[in-house]
Amino acid sequence: MLRIPAWAVRQWRLQQLYILVALAVYAIIVTLRLPISLLGTLVSALVCGNITTTTLGRLHFVYRRRQFPNNWITFVACLLLVIPVAVTVAVLVVARLLFAPEVLTWHNVGPYWEFSCLATVLLALVAFGYTETRQRLEHRALELEEALHQGVALLELQDQELQRAREIQESLLPREIPQVDGFEIAGTWHPARAVGGDYFDVLKFPDGKLSVCIADVVGKGVSAALLMANIQAAVRAFASPSASPAWVCARINDVLCGNIADDKFVTFFYGSLDTRSRVLSYSNAGHLPPIHLRCNGKAIRLTEGGMVLGVSRTAHYGVGDLHLDRGDRLLLFTDGITEAGDNGEEYGEQRIECLAREHAHESAAGLVDRVMADVAGFCNSQFVDDATMVVLAALPAVVPQESLPETAPRRGFKDNL
Numbered sequence: 001m002l003r004i005p006a007w008a009v010r011q012w013r014l015q016q017l018y019i020l021v022a023l024a025v026y027a028i029i030v031t032l033r034l035p036i037s038l039l040g041t042l043v044s045a046l047v048c049g050n051i052t053t054t055t056l057g058r059l060h061f062v063y064r065r066r067q068f069p070n071n072w073i074t075f076v077a078c079l080l081l082v083i084p085v086a087v088t089v090a091v092l093v094v095a096r097l098l099f100a101p102e103v104l105t106w107h108n109v110g111p112y113w114e115f116s117c118l119a120t121v122l123l124a125l126v127a128f129g130y131t132e133t134r135q136r137l138e139h140r141a142l143e144l145e146e147a148l149h150q151g152v153a154l155l156e157l158q159d160q161e162l163q164r165a166r167e168i169q170e171s172l173l174p175r176e177i178p179q180v181d182g183f184e185i186a187g188t189w190h191p192a193r194a195v196g197g198d199y200f201d202v203l204k205f206p207d208g209k210l211s212v213c214i215a216d217v218v219g220k221g222v223s224a225a226l227l228m229a230n231i232q233a234a235v236r237a238f239a240s241p242s243a244s245p246a247w248v249c250a251r252i253n254d255v256l257c258g259n260i261a262d263d264k265f266v267t268f269f270y271g272s273l274d275t276r277s278r279v280l281s282y283s284n285a286g287h288l289p290p291i292h293l294r295c296n297g298k299a300i301r302l303t304e305g306g307m308v309l310g311v312s313r314t315a316h317y318g319v320g321d322l323h324l325d326r327g328d329r330l331l332l333f334t335d336g337i338t339e340a341g342d343n344g345e346e347y348g349e350q351r352i353e354c355l356a357r358e359h360a361h362e363s364a365a366g367l368v369d370r371v372m373a374d375v376a377g378f379c380n381s382q383f384v385d386d387a388t389m390v391v392l393a394a395l396p397a398v399v400p401q402e403s404l405p406e407t408a409p410r411r412g413f414k415d416n417l
Contacts, residue, residue, distance in 0.1 A: 018049040025119060040098050044090040048120055051086035052079075056124070071132070079124050087116045162194035162222075169195050169225055172232045178204035180275045183324075185212065186365035187390040188372055190336070196386035197224025198334050199231050205241040208275040213239075214390055215268045216287065216334040223264075224386075230259065231266060245270045245283035246317040249306065253285070253317075256310035266309040269302070269332060278324045278394065283317045285309050288335055288349070293356050295327030295396075302330075324394040329367065331356055336387030337371070340379040347378050364393040 022045030029036045056078060063074035091113050170189075177185050187200050197217030204210055215231050217224040234252045248270050256266060269290060271282035284290075284305030292300040304320030324330065331352060340347045352371060359370050368391050375387070 014049070014053060015046065018045045021045055021049070021123060037094075037098060040094040043097065044094050044116060047093050048086045048090035048116065051089060052082055052120060052124060055082045055086070072128075075128055076125075079121060083117055083120050083124070087113055087120060090116065159194075165222070165225065166191070166194050169228065172229060173200065174202055177202050178210070180204060180208065180210050180273075182275055182278070182326075182395050183210070183273070184364040184393045184395060185210075185390070186363070186368045186393075188368050188388065190372075190383065190387045191220075191225075192336065192383050192386050193221050195222060195225035196220060197228050198336065198386035198388035199228045200332070200388050200390050201232065201235055202390070203236075203239050207241060209241040210273040210275060211239050211271065212273065212332070212390060212392060213268065213270040214287065214290075214332040214334065214388060215266055216336075216386070216388070217266050218264055220386060227256075227260065227264060227266065230255070231268070235270075239270075241272075243272070244319060245272055245281055246305075246319045249283045249285045249309065249317040250315070253309045253315055254313060257313045260310040265311050267334075268309050269305075271330075273324070273392070279321055280324055280330070281319055281321050283319050285315075285317060288333060288338060290330055290332040291349070291353055291356065292322055292324075293329040293331065293353070293360065295325055295360070297357055297360070299353050299357070324392075326394050327360070327396045328394040329356055329360065329364075330392040331367075331371075332390040332392075333371075334386060334388045336383055336385035337375050337389060339385055340375050340383055340387065342379050342382070347375050351378075364391040367391045367393070 019042060022042045025045070026036060026038055026041045029041075056075075059078050059082075062078060063071045065071075066074055169191075173189055174187075177187055179185060185202055187202070189196075189198060189200065191198065197219060199215040199217075200213065202210065202212050213235055215228070217227045217231070231252065234255045235248070238248045238251045249268060252268065260266075266285075267287035268285040269282065269287040270285075271280050273280045282290075282302055282304070284302055286306070286308030289301035289303045292302060294300070300322070302320060302322070304318050306317035307315050309315075333352065337352070338347055338349050351374070355371055355374055356367060359367060362370060368389055371389060372387070376383075
C-alpha cells in the first residue's frame, strides 16, 4: 500500500482550506451583487495563500519564540511586508489568465487588490491566533501530563515507602504473643491508614511475671507512627519484672515530655501480672478503661492511674490491683473500636461488654475475633481510626505447662474476619 508523505497530506489540507475560503469570499461578494469571477477567486486564493503561508513559514524563527505581545507585533510586521507582495502576484496571475491586457488598469484592479489585502490580513491573523492558542494549549497539556506522570511516580514511591514503614511498624509489635501457664493472651492491630499510632505489647519475664500494655497516640498516619515507635522503645527500655506500672508510666511520660509536639499526647495502659498469685497490678494513663469481666458476669472498669502521657512532667500515676479468677477476661482496646460507627452512632464500650459477657466461654483469640467481626459489621468495615484490641483470659482450669504453647500468633485484622 502506497504511503503518502506527511508533508503532502499537510499541503493537500492547506489547498482544501484555501478553496473553502475562496468559496466563502465568492459567496459574500455575490451576495453584495458585485461582479466577480469564481475561477478568478479560486486562483487568487490558491496563489495568495501559498505565497503567504510559505513565506511566513520561512520567517517563523523571527516571531515564534517571542513571548506575548512581542510575538504578535513581530508577526503583524512580517505580515504587512508579505501580504502586499502576495496579493499583487495573485492579482497579476488572475488578470493574465482571465482578462485582456487593456483591462488591467488600477481603476479596475485596485478595489480587488485592496479587498484581497484586507481579507488576507484578517484570515492570517485569525489563523495565527488559532495556531498560537492551540500550541499553547498543547504545551500546557504536555506540562500537565508530565506533572501527572511525576505525581503518579511520586505517589507510587510514597506507597512503597509507606508499605516499608508499615512492615517496620509491624515488626515493632509482637509477632508471636507469649503465653503463660493458666492464661491465654491474644491481640489484633488494625491501622486506619498504611501506618498508625496504636501500639500493644506483651512481655514475658522469668518467675511467672508478664507485662501487657496498650497505647493510643493522638492522630493518625506517619506522625503518630513515629511517636508509636518511641513508645515501643521506651516500654522495652523500662519494663522489667520488678518495675511498678506507675513507675513505668512516669518514666515514659518523662521521655515524651521532652520529645513530643505541643498538640500530641498518648493514652497508655500498663499492667504487670504475677501468674502465680494471679494478681494484676496496673496503671492507666488516660486510656479507655479496660474491662475486667469476672466469671460471674460482673464487669469492672480499670481506671486507677493518672493523666495522659506527654503533657506534664509533674504528672503522678497511681497503681490498681485486681485478682484474676479462673474464667475471668480482661479486655484492652483503643477508641478506634469504640468510636467506629455508621450514620453517627458509635459502637461504644457497652457493646464490647455485652458481647464479651455473651461469649464468655470463648478463648482469648475467639473473643478478639468476635469483637472485631462485630465492629466491622457495625461500621461496614469503614474504620476512621486505628483499632487495636488485646484480650487476657484466665483459663478455667489448671493446664499443664507442656500443653500450652509458649507463643501465639498475633491476630491480624484479616484473620478476624
